[in-house]
Structures are given as C-alpha cells and as structure tokens.
Amino acid sequence: MAINSRFAVGVHILSLLEINKGGRNTSDYIAGSVNTNPVVVRRIMSMLSKAGLVLTSPGVAGATLARPIGEITLHDVYKAVRDDDADPLFAVHDKPNPDCVVGKNIQGALETSFNQAQAAMENELAGVTLDTVIRSILQQES
Amino acid sequence: MAINSRFAVGVHILSLLEINKGGRNTSDYIAGSVNTNPVVVRRIMSMLSKAGLVLTSPGVAGATLARPIGEITLHDVYKAVRDDDADPLFAVHDKPNPDCVVGKNIQGALETSFNQAQAAMENELAGVTLDTVIRSILQQES
DNA sequence: TTTTTTTGTAACAATTTTAGTTACAAATTC
DNA sequence: GAATTTGTAACTAAAATTGTTACAAAAAAA
Numbered sequence: 001m002a003i004n005s006r007f008a009v010g011v012h013i014l015s016l017l018e019i020n021k022g023g024r025n026t027s028d029y030i031a032g033s034v035n036t037n038p039v040v041v042r043r044i045m046s047m048l049s050k051a052g053l054v055l056t057s058p059g060v061a062g063a064t065l066a067r068p069i070g071e072i073t074l075h076d077v078y079k080a081v082r083d084d085d086a087d088p089l090f091a092v093h094d095k096p097n098p099d100c101v102v103g104k105n106i107q108g109a110l111e112t113s114f115n116q117a118q119a120a121m122e123n124e125l126a127g128v129t130l131d132t133v134i135r136s137i138l139q140q141e142s
Numbered sequence: 143m144a145i146n147s148r149f150a151v152g153v154h155i156l157s158l159l160e161i162n163k164g165g166r167n168t169s170d171y172i173a174g175s176v177n178t179n180p181v182v183v184r185r186i187m188s189m190l191s192k193a194g195l196v197l198t199s200p201g202v203a204g205a206t207l208a209r210p211i212g213e214i215t216l217h218d219v220y221k222a223v224r225d226d227d228a229d230p231l232f233a234v235h236d237k238p239n240p241d242c243v244v245g246k247n248i249q250g251a252l253e254t255s256f257n258q259a260q261a262a263m264e265n266e267l268a269g270v271t272l273d274t275v276i277r278s279i280l281q282q283e284s
Numbered sequence: 285t286t287t288t289t290t291t292g293t294a295a296c297a298a299t300t301t302t303a304g305t306t307a308c309a310a311a312t313t314c
Numbered sequence: 315g316a317a318t319t320t321g322t323a324a325c326t327a328a329a330a331t332t333g334t335t336a337c338a339a340a341a342a343a344a
Contacts, residue, residue, distance in 0.1 A: 002144040005233040016244045033242040058320045059311035091147040100175040102158045109278035113270045121263035128255045136251035200291045201340035
C-alpha cells in the first residue's frame, strides 16, 4: 500500500458531497461515513479546497463541489491530496557513490522509466471522473 | 515518494552485477556503490534471489544474474522487492461506515479504477529491460 | 586444519510517515 | 449571547522504512 489513504478518503468525501447534496455535510457527518476523526476530514477537505475542487467557508456547515462531477477526475483528487505536488511516485536512494559508474548514473537512468510509469498511472486516473465513481457506488447499492 | 527505494536499489544492484561482471561483487562492495549498509544489500539481494533474478550461495562472494539482461524487466524487479506481493498500490481506508451508501460501496467502486491505474504503471515497467537501463548508465558516462 | 571471509537472517534502533486526537481562534448560525 | 462549525496548530500513537549489531553456517584462503 504505497499510496496513502488520503486519496481514497478524498474521493469518498467528494462522492458523499454529491450523493448527499441536499443534506448538511459537516466534517462530523462525513467523518461518520469515512469512519475517522472530523479533523482528518477537515484536513483533507482543506487540500481539496486549495486545489479548487470544493467550496467551503469558515463557520458555515458543509461544502459543495466546485465543478460538475463529470469535470472532476481521480487525477485531480490524486494531485490535490499530496503534501508536495512535485514529489515523485518512485523513491530513489539519494546518495549513490559518484565514484562508481553505476552510482554516478543510476538516478538519471531510472528517471525516464520511472516518469513514464508514473505518467501511465496518472493518465488512467485522469480518464476516470467522479461521475463514474458515483455511478458505481449507486449501482452496487441497487 | 510513495514506492520505497528498495526498488531503485534492486535495479542498482542488478546493473552493477552486469557492469562489474568480471569483478568480485560482495555485499560490501555493492553497499559502497549504493552507499548503504551491506546488510541492506543482502536483504534486497535475498529478495531478488527468491524471485529467481540472481544466483547466490552462502559463503561464496558475489552473485550473478540468473537471466540475460534483455530478459529481466523493471516489473520483475518491482515485484521481487515487495514484502507482500499481493498488496495494492493504492491504500483504501479499511472501515468505512456500512450504514452509509457511500461508506458501504466506496471500496468496490474504487477497486476497478485503482487496479487499472496500477496495471498501467506496471505495464510500463514491464516494457523496460535491464538492458535499457544499463545502456542508459553507460551512455551517460561517455 | 585453522583462520578469515562471506552470505543469510534475526533482532533491534533511529527516523520518517501516517493517522488520530486535543485544543482553540475565527466565523457563522441559532 | 450561546452554540456550532471551520481551519489549523500542536501533539500522540502506530506503522513503515532504513540502518545497525550480532551471529550461525558455508566457503575460501592461509
């Protein structure tokens, strides 16, 4: 489980905002659905807000989606919930020996392949909208 | 940096075994190139060995590749260095509220998309052989 | 054959990451 | 004015990651 659950929780939150659109989606209520602490929800909600995916106001209960569900992709959420948006999927040991041919060049040699693999993954996520996820949730229910 | 550096170190080790084929590739020597502790190298080497990518013997210095470099992919290494080969790339919160429509179905709804994204990433890795990596290392050197 | 070297692995430690919790100011609602 | 809610900081607990120490078993070297 290399990618932390903030991503899945982020999708959960957005799905709930849509499905429970009429209701009062406080962090407390959402936390009850996710089964976690309200502060964890607010923390992730804050990231979604900074990424422009949801609209919130201090003191005002709930949040609303900033865009139609067909225009929010899993990739948008993936990027939104990362601490450092630049940090790569694959870690590389940071101080290989520069006096060794392999040590000196391994980082550069891996960069291209690792970037391609990450891009392929992100591209798949970009092809899935919140709409699809919500449809799947509701379909399983019926 | 979601995927730990054992993967990159694994590729480093295999590359070094090939490039320094004539030499004496003890865990101590390899550790010097990676810039880590020899035990860390032996631990990863053990995983590579169990995956059938290298051949080693207790007490005998060094290791050799079990297959030609054109027949070892980054995906082989990726799978080799994972603790639990089954554990997925994307973590999902494990106890969402079953009394909520979203909580009850979010795991199933995410499974398909997450699996596809992971498969796309692994597929890219499967398209890169150790041969390509080594070529890149040597090319950067010249 | 004795000594040294090396692998393989267990046990432990240090550091970092992740998730959860407490606390509280600021804004809004009741 | 009292109660509720967001937003955020600070802290705690647990887990993962990486590095280290220790040592048996096997092989190589002396």
